[in-house]
Amino acid sequence: MPKDIMLNSSLGQSNVFHFPPPKRRKDEDSSADGSQFESANKGKRFPLKKPAGAILKKAGLEDTLYKDADVNSWRKFYLPNTVTMQVIGVVEGISCPCDQLILMTCEDQQVYAYDEEELHLVASSFKQLFDEGMEYPASKTYYKGEAFKEMTKKDWEQVWKSQVGRRLDEEHKKFVATRKPRLLDFMKHNQILKGC
Numbered sequence: 530m531p532k533d534i535m536l537n538s539s540l541g542q543s544n545v546f547h548f549p550p551p552k553r554r555k556d557e558d559s560s561a562d563g564s565q566f567e568s569a570n571k572g573k574r575f576p577l578k579k580p581a582g583a584i585l586k587k588a589g590l591e592d593t594l595y596k597d598a599d600v601n602s603w604r605k606f607y608l609p610n611t612v613t614m615q616v617i618g619v620v621e622g623i624s625c626p627c628d629q630l631i632l633m634t635c636e637d638q639q640v641y642a643y644d645e646e647e648l649h650l651v652a653s654s655f656k657q658l659f660d661e662g663m664e665y666p667a668s669k670t671y672y673k674g675e676a677f678k679e680m681t682k683k684d685w686e687q688v689w690k691s692q693v694g695r696r697l698d699e700e701h702k703k704f705v706a707t708r709k710p711r712l713l714d715f716m717k718h719n720q721i722l723k724g725c
Contacts, residue, residue: 574621579662582622585632590616594629603633607648607671609679612636623665630665647672 571592577583590596593616605611612635620630620642627645634640640652642665649667652658680688688694 575659577620577658577662578660580623580665583620583662583665584622585618585658586621587618588616593619593631595631603643603648606673606676608635609676611676614641620663620665625665632663642667 571587571589573587575585575587577585595616603614614633614635616631616633617640618632620632623630625644631643632640632651633643634655638654639650640655640658640663642649642651642663647670649665650669650671651663651665651667652661689698
């Protein structure tokens with residue numbers, strides 16, 4: 530069913546945007562909703578029913594303050610399973626602990642908000658987002674590193690044996706080697722001062 534969204538501008542004029550549901554086969558999932566929403570509505574604003582005053586401004590990652598950020602960490606370090614996340618916009622008009630509250634979706638079709646501290650599950654689907662609004666702060670949140678909390682010692686051994694693990698270990702050794710002389714000088718200097 531098509532959805533009409535009315536926006537009132539500060540000039541008292543109303544703009545009505547027609548937001549049709551994406552067309553797909555019956556056997557097709559709706560994981561493409563995000564990209565269809567992005568391409569069809571970039572730059573448009575959609576009022577959300579909750580929280581009060583919330584407006585979704587459609588934007589891609591390149592249109593946000595995080596355009597130079599490594600969003601791989603969002604998809605790898607917060608959720609229990611690695612997913613492909615897609616930025617769908619920013620939420621304006623509400624209080625949050627960051628400069629921009631970013632909305633994203635992924636294969637599970639749920640909508641997440643990133644506020645520099647946590648990843649919040651704010652809606653179970655696009656339909657819920659537009660019909661009911663979003664829950665922010667959410668009752669279900671994920672912190673950076675939560676994806677690793679259930680890893681066993683054996684899991685970590687596999688990580689360190691992998692190409693990524695070996696590269697990280699090598700980078701760590703190089704980092705320590707470059708800092709070691711300065712650290713030893715600092716420690717030596719502190720030892721001399723303690724003797725005074």
